[in-house]
Amino acid sequence: MTQPLRLGIAGLGTVGIGVVKIVKQQADLLAARTGRKIEISAISARTRDKDRGVSLKGFAWEDDPVALATRSDVDVFVELMGGSDGPAKAATEAAIAAGKDVVTANKAMLAIHGQALAEAAEAAGSVIRYEAAVAGGIPVIKTLTEGLAANRITRVMGVMNGTCNYILTRMEATGQGYNTLFEEAHKLGYLEADPNLDVGGIDAGHKLALLSSIAFGTQVDFDGIELEGIQRVSLDDIRQAADMGYKIKLLGVAQMTGRGLEQRMSPCLVPAASPLGQLDGGTNMVVIEGDAVGQIVLRGAGAGEGPTASAVMGDVCDIARGFRLAVFGQPATSLTRATRAQSVLPAPYYLRMTLRDKPGALAKVAAILGNAGVSIHRMRQYDHVDDKAPVLIVTHKTTRTALDEALAAIATTDVVTEAPVALRIETV
Amino acid sequence: MTQPLRLGIAGLGTVGIGVVKIVKQQADLLAARTGRKIEISAISARTRDKDRGVSLKGFAWEDDPVALATRSDVDVFVELMGGSDGPAKAATEAAIAAGKDVVTANKAMLAIHGQALAEAAEAAGSVIRYEAAVAGGIPVIKTLTEGLAANRITRVMGVMNGTCNYILTRMEATGQGYNTLFEEAHKLGYLEADPNLDVGGIDAGHKLALLSSIAFGTQVDFDGIELEGIQRVSLDDIRQAADMGYKIKLLGVAQMTGRGLEQRMSPCLVPAASPLGQLDGGTNMVVIEGDAVGQIVLRGAGAGEGPTASAVMGDVCDIARGFRLAVFGQPATSLTRATRAQSVLPAPYYLRMTLRDKPGALAKVAAILGNAGVSIHRMRQYDHVDDKAPVLIVTHKTTRTALDEALAAIATTDVVTEAPVALRIETV
Numbered sequence: 001m002t003q004p005l006r007l008g009i010a011g012l013g014t015v016g017i018g019v020v021k022i023v024k025q026q027a028d029l030l031a032a033r034t035g036r037k038i039e040i041s042a043i044s045a046r047t048r049d050k051d052r053g054v055s056l057k058g059f060a061w062e063d064d065p066v067a068l069a070t071r072s073d074v075d076v077f078v079e080l081m082g083g084s085d086g087p088a089k090a091a092t093e094a095a096i097a098a099g100k101d102v103v104t105a106n107k108a109m110l111a112i113h114g115q116a117l118a119e120a121a122e123a124a125g126s127v128i129r130y131e132a133a134v135a136g137g138i139p140v141i142k143t144l145t146e147g148l149a150a151n152r153i154t155r156v157m158g159v160m161n162g163t164c165n166y167i168l169t170r171m172e173a174t175g176q177g178y179n180t181l182f183e184e185a186h187k188l189g190y191l192e193a194d195p196n197l198d199v200g201g202i203d204a205g206h207k208l209a210l211l212s213s214i215a216f217g218t219q220v221d222f223d224g225i226e227l228e229g230i231q232r233v234s235l236d237d238i239r240q241a242a243d244m245g246y247k248i249k250l251l252g253v254a255q256m257t258g259r260g261l262e263q264r265m266s267p268c269l270v271p272a273a274s275p276l277g278q279l280d281g282g283t284n285m286v287v288i289e290g291d292a293v294g295q296i297v298l299r300g301a302g303a304g305e306g307p308t309a310s311a312v313m314g315d316v317c318d319i320a321r322g323f324r325l326a327v328f329g330q331p332a333t334s335l336t337r338a339t340r341a342q343s344v345l346p347a348p349y350y351l352r353m354t355l356r357d358k359p360g361a362l363a364k365v366a367a368i369l370g371n372a373g374v375s376i377h378r379m380r381q382y383d384h385v386d387d388k389a390p391v392l393i394v395t396h397k398t399t400r401t402a403l404d405e406a407l408a409a410i411a412t413t414d415v416v417t418e419a420p421v422a423l424r425i426e427t428v
Numbered sequence: 429m430t431q432p433l434r435l436g437i438a439g440l441g442t443v444g445i446g447v448v449k450i451v452k453q454q455a456d457l458l459a460a461r462t463g464r465k466i467e468i469s470a471i472s473a474r475t476r477d478k479d480r481g482v483s484l485k486g487f488a489w490e491d492d493p494v495a496l497a498t499r500s501d502v503d504v505f506v507e508l509m510g511g512s513d514g515p516a517k518a519a520t521e522a523a524i525a526a527g528k529d530v531v532t533a534n535k536a537m538l539a540i541h542g543q544a545l546a547e548a549a550e551a552a553g554s555v556i557r558y559e560a561a562v563a564g565g566i567p568v569i570k571t572l573t574e575g576l577a578a579n580r581i582t583r584v585m586g587v588m589n590g591t592c593n594y595i596l597t598r599m600e601a602t603g604q605g606y607n608t609l610f611e612e613a614h615k616l617g618y619l620e621a622d623p624n625l626d627v628g629g630i631d632a633g634h635k636l637a638l639l640s641s642i643a644f645g646t647q648v649d650f651d652g653i654e655l656e657g658i659q660r661v662s663l664d665d666i667r668q669a670a671d672m673g674y675k676i677k678l679l680g681v682a683q684m685t686g687r688g689l690e691q692r693m694s695p696c697l698v699p700a701a702s703p704l705g706q707l708d709g710g711t712n713m714v715v716i717e718g719d720a721v722g723q724i725v726l727r728g729a730g731a732g733e734g735p736t737a738s739a740v741m742g743d744v745c746d747i748a749r750g751f752r753l754a755v756f757g758q759p760a761t762s763l764t765r766a767t768r769a770q771s772v773l774p775a776p777y778y779l780r781m782t783l784r785d786k787p788g789a790l791a792k793v794a795a796i797l798g799n800a801g802v803s804i805h806r807m808r809q810y811d812h813v814d815d816k817a818p819v820l821i822v823t824h825k826t827t828r829t830a831l832d833e834a835l836a837a838i839a840t841t842d843v844v845t846e847a848p849v850a851l852r853i854e855t856v
Contacts, residue, residue, distance in 0.1 A: 022578050022720060032645065032758045033577050131575070137721035139575025146574075146751075147559070147567025149461050150450050150741030217460065275727065278706065292450060292738035293565035299703065299725040310720035313578030323574075323751045330460045 004037035005320045006073055008100075010065035010091055011080030012045035015105055015132065017052050018309025019078060024054070030313075034320035041073040069095035076101045076319055078312065084108035089117075092128075096121045103315040105132035105308055108197075111206035114213065114220040115335070118327035128327045129315035134207040135160050135284040137307025138300040139314060144214045144288060145329035151290025153215035155255040157428060161204040162282030162302040163190045164230050164250040168267075169280045172238045172247070178231065190282070200229035201250060205265040208252035211286070212263050213328045216256050218338035220328070221263070226342050228266035232421050237352055240380075240392050241269050241423075246350075247277040251426060260339030268426040269350050275299070276428050287428065343400030343424070348377065351393040353410065353420035357384045361415035362391065368413070372406035374398045388417055394425070432465035433748045434501055436528075438493035438519055439508030440473035443533055443560065445480050446737025447506060452482070458741075462748035469501040497523035504529045504747055506740065512536035517545075520556075524549045531743040533560035533736055536625075539634035542641065542648040543763070546755035556755045557743035562635040563588050563712040565735025566728040567742060572642045572716060573757035579718030581643035583683040585856060589632040590710030590730040591618045592658050592678040596695075597708045600666045600675070606659065618710070628657035629678060633693040636680035639714070640691050641756045644684050646766035648756070649691070654770050654828075656694035660849050665780055668808075668820050669697050669851075674778075675705040679854060688767030697778050697853040703727070704856050715856065771828030771852075776805065779821040781838065781848035785812045789843035790819065796841070800834035802826045816845055822853070 007023065009016055023030070023040055030038045042060035044067075062068035069077040069091040077095035079102060081088045088109050095102050102121065104110070110117065110130055121128045131141045135158065144153070159165055167181045174181070182199065185191055190198075197203045209222040230250050241248050246269035254263045270276045275297050279285045284302030289295050301307035318325075328335055355361040362381060369376060375396040382390045395403070403422060411419045435451070437444055451458070451468055458466045470488035472495075490496035497505040497519040505523035507530060509516045516537050523530050530549065532538070538545065538558055549556045559569045563586065572581070587593055595609045602609070610627065613619050618626075625631045637650040658678050669676050674697035682691045698704045703725050707713045712730030717723050729735035746753075756763060783789040790809060797804060803824040810818045823831070831850060839847045 018720070026578060026580065029580060030578060032762055033573075035759075138724060139571050142570060142575045143567050145461075146746060147570045147742045148738060149745040150454060150458060151738055152454065152457060275703070275706075278703075290738065292446070292734040292741075294729045294732075294735055296566060297725075297727040299727075301722045304722075306720040307722055310576060310579055310718065313720075314575045317577040318574060321751075321753060323749075325749065331463075334460055 002036050004039045005316070006039050006041040006075045007078050007316065008042045008068045008071055008074035009040060009078040009080065010044040010068050011082065012043060012052055013080065014305045015308045015312065016045070016080040017054055018305035019080070019312050020054055020056070022309050022313050030317065034317050036320045038316060038320055042068050042071055044068040065091035066094045069100060070098040074100060076103055076316060079104040079106055082106055082108070084112045089113060092117060093120065096124050096126050099124055099126060101126050101319050102128045103312055103319070104128065104130050105312060107133040107203065107206035107210060111209040111220060111222040114210065114327070115332060118332035121327055122332050127319065127324050129318065130210070131315050132308045132311035134210055135286050136300065136302040136304065137310045138284060138286060138298045139311065140211070140286045140298055141214065143296065143298060144211065145325060148288060148290050148293055148296070151292045153288065153290050155253065155289040156211045156215045156286065157276070158208065158211070158252045158284070158286040159249050159276060159279055160207045160252060160284050160286065160302060161198055161250055162284060163198040164204070165279065166190060166282045168230060168233065168238070168248055168250070171235055172242065175235065177235050178233060199231055201227050201265045204250060204252055208254055208263060208265050212254040212261060213335065215254060216261060216338065217330055217335055218261055219335045221338060221340070224261065224340040225263040225265055230267050233267050236390060237421065237423065241350065242272065244394070245272050246270060246425065247272050248423065249276055249279070251276065253426065257341050257344045259344050260341030262341045262344055264343060266424065268424045270426050270428050274428045346397040346399045348397050348425040349395045349403055350423045350425055351395065351420050353391050354417040355389045355391050355415055356417060357387045357389065358415055364413060364415050365391070365410055368409045369406050372402045372409070374402055374406050430464050432467045433744070434467050434469040434503045435506050435744065436470045436496045436499055436502035437468060437506040437508065438472040438496050439510065440471060440480055441508065442733045443736045443740065444473070444508040445482055446733035447508070447740050448482055448484070450737055450741045458745065462745050464748045466744060466748055470496050470499055472496040493519035494522045497528060498526040502528060504531055504744060507532040507534055510534055510536070512540045517541060520545060521548065524552050524554050527552055527554060529554050529747050530556045531740055532556065532558050533740060535561040535631065535634035535638060539637040539648060539650040542638065542755070543760060546760035549755055550760050555747065555752050557746065558638070559743050560736045560739035562638055563714055564728065564730040564732065565738045566712060566714060566726045567739070568639070568714045568726055569642065571724065571726060572639065573753060576716060576718050576721055576724070579720045581716065581718050583681065583717040584639045584643045584714065585704070586636065586639070586680045586712070586714040587677050587704060587707055588635045588680060588712050588714065588730060589626055589678055590712060591626040592632070593707065594618060594710045596658060596661065596666070596676055596678070599663055600670065603663065605663050606661060627659055629655050629693045632678060632680055636682055636691060636693050640682040640689060641763065643682060644689060644766065645758055645763055646689055647763045649766060649768070652689065652768040653691040653693055658695050661695050664818060665849065665851065669778065670700065672822070673700050674698060674853065675700050676851065677704055677707070679704065681854065685769050685772045687772045688769030690769045690772055692771060695851050697851055698856050702856045774825040774827045776825050776853040777823045777831055778851045778853055779823065779848050781819050782845040783817045783819050784843055784845060785815045785817065786843055792841060792843050793819070793838055796837045797834050800830045800837070802830055802834050
């Protein structure tokens with residue numbers, strides 16, 4: 001048996017403690033499977049004196065994660081602090097500079113600085129692994145970079161924020177509105193410190209940016225994502241979708257089109273009977289389509305101590321086994337800059353708007369849509385309440401450009417009370 | 429860039445040709461992702477002169493797969509002939525003896541000779557990879573051996589024979605009986621040359637045996653599987669199951685119990701609303717449960733040129749990247765011999781039997797069940813037709829041992845026309 005693999009763990013929150021537990025409790029299993037002992041040399045966290053429910057005796061302590069990352073008795077720097085910049089990035093850079101390998105769950109850091117970090121790591125001969133950064137316990141990075149390595153990937157889709165899916169599922173199940181269930185999720189501790197990371201789709205967008213890069217061999221481009229959160233999804237939308245045989249999910253889609261890379265993270269209508277439509281609660285699902293393999297669907301827990309620590313330790317095991325892979329599946333210097341192509345392919349859309357009680361209001365909306373080339377498949381207007389009438393429209397296939405033009409024109413009229421809600425109906 | 433990785437491919441059926449196509453068409457992609465050119469040096473098949481729809485020019489030809497496997501210009505022997513013994517085994521052994529790596533889709537060979545082949549390969553420093561042997565394009569071997577390497581696996585379940593799932597799904601959809609749909613599957617080319625490999629559950633059993641070994645660190649034990657095919661599943665069973673909210677699936681289950689390793693491949697009732705219950709047609713699904721990760725569900729095409737070739741080439745890419753892993757995820761010499769434990773944990777069962785029109789027939793059946801400690805949850809008797817009356821029973825949880833005793837006793841009475849059908853109701 002070769003030398004032990006020695007970890008330095010920065011960040012002792014839920015995931016960090018989950019990792020410590022696995023290293024301690026599964027020592028024999030890990031050694032049998034990787035051929036090496038896996039040990040923890042040193043740890044670091046914001047607060048030292050705190051009962052974390054597991055003994056940390058025998059691990060050296062560092063106040064400074066940079067010092068931890070560069071210790072001579074650390075082979076792998078395990079970064080579980082989070083945050084796109086600050087200590088996480090500084091310590092990761094220091095680890096790479098010191099020739100260490102890095103395992104991280106930090107989607108924000110990689111979505112924003114992934115290209116630079118990957119180039120630095122590959123120049124230094126280090127690997128950066130981040131299975132835990134996307135879809136928790138589901139080995140989706142491994143599936144894309146390795147299992148499906150012989151495929152030209154055509155599309156990647158995913159429901160990758162459990163909190164959003166929890167809120168949307170509970171809205172349908174309980175008939176309670178978004179605000180009530182946002183509060184519930186907050187009380188249950190499901191929301192990030194900045195809730196907009198969850199409900200604004202940013203967290204899921206970070207994950208999608210990483211998957212895009214691997215799938216299409218392109219430099220990670222978080223800013224290129226057409227991003228929309230779930231804040232404007234109403235109970236009406238969910239009920240109408242259900243009536244038509246759909247569910248509303250915060251869905252990420254990345255696909256390479258003739259015009260460039262399309263990346264979207266937005267609430268979409270998906271068929272209720274599809275695997276994505278059937279995904280309730282906090283579970284994550286990723287759908288990968290490749291030219292040879294067809295469609296692969298992966299489903300599992302997207303967060304939590306066990307699943308996330310499982311993913312971190314899967315990466316550690318790969319390193320222990322000597323598996324060395326470029327950060328995004330091929331050398332960072334070979335990744336191309338994709339042209340951004342937003343919603344090029346036409347799709348049907350679901351629209352909701354609130355009309356004022358004015359003569360000809362509906363006709364005006366219909367005329368604007370028609371002039372923009374957006375053809376109406378179904379329309380339903382409800383009774384006026386307090387001078388306002390909700391109108392629901394399902395369009396035929398249209399481009400996002402045409403639709404956005406029409407919606408902008410509608411918003412500037414005096415017949416609607418607020419900007420219309422438009423949700424794409426996705427074929428999955 | 430290092431030296432090219434040179435393949436020798438034995439077997440040019442659907443999968444072999446799929447592999448050739450990927451190597452030719454995706455040469456740049458494969459080189460970018462693995463850092464090496466992947467080339468085909470030589471090929472072998474039963475018939476040389478045959479239009480296979482793709483040019484084989486430039487590849488050396490060998491009539492004898494053993495000669496192919498040992499050529500000096502072959503680094504990886506790609507075995508796609510099939511068959512547990514004969515040329516496939518001889519050539520695989522020859523490849524290992526010559527220090528080659530092996531990639532195979534041959535579940536039968538590995539389910540029966542896996543331990544010996546793994547020991548030989550590991551002694552020779554060779555790897556044997558077989559992602560394509562289990563669940564077609566789904567990277568389930570990789571997920572178990574690598575992605576979930578830090579988990580103690582608690583249970584693996586799978587629907588892994590597309591032909592059986594196709595027949596069962598079509599029985600429900602069309603109301604046609606087993607024999608009619610068996611013929612349909614035959615005409616569509618979905619059945620193996622020996623159809624019993626499919627409908628008898630043997631093919632799926634081979635796959636389960638491989639997953640068990642990886643999941644539990646045990647020597648592959650195909651003979652230890654409690655094996656039952658779908659031949660006795662009737663339209664009545666499917667309809668009754670549906671009435672109760674279940675679907676019938678040929679389901680493989682492997683779990684480590686306190687008494688040993690339980691491995692079953694048999695038609696089971698699973699909740700219609702569960703991912704397994706919703707799996708229609710030829711698609712495969714594998715459910716993996718681990719102590720840290722919870723439940724992971726993988727779904728995809730279980731057969732066909734593209735998906736299977738994708739899996740073969742995924743293994744080839746791993747080898748090109750220098751990933752070297754023990755055949756069953758840990759050294760073959762460290763795998764234990766598991767005690768066989770058949771259906772130790774109690775479960776509810778669905779029973780169907782045909783009673784003769786005799787006074788007290790039903791009472792006799794009920795009494796035998798009661799005496800064996802099998803308690804009845806629901807029972808339904810239909811009208812007698814031609815002196816025979818179908819009876820459907822759902823039991824409370826019972827052990828398989830108690831149930832088998834009761835069924836054996838019932839079969840020896842004069843009140844039933846044939847041995848009862850018993851299908852386990854599985855919690856998934």
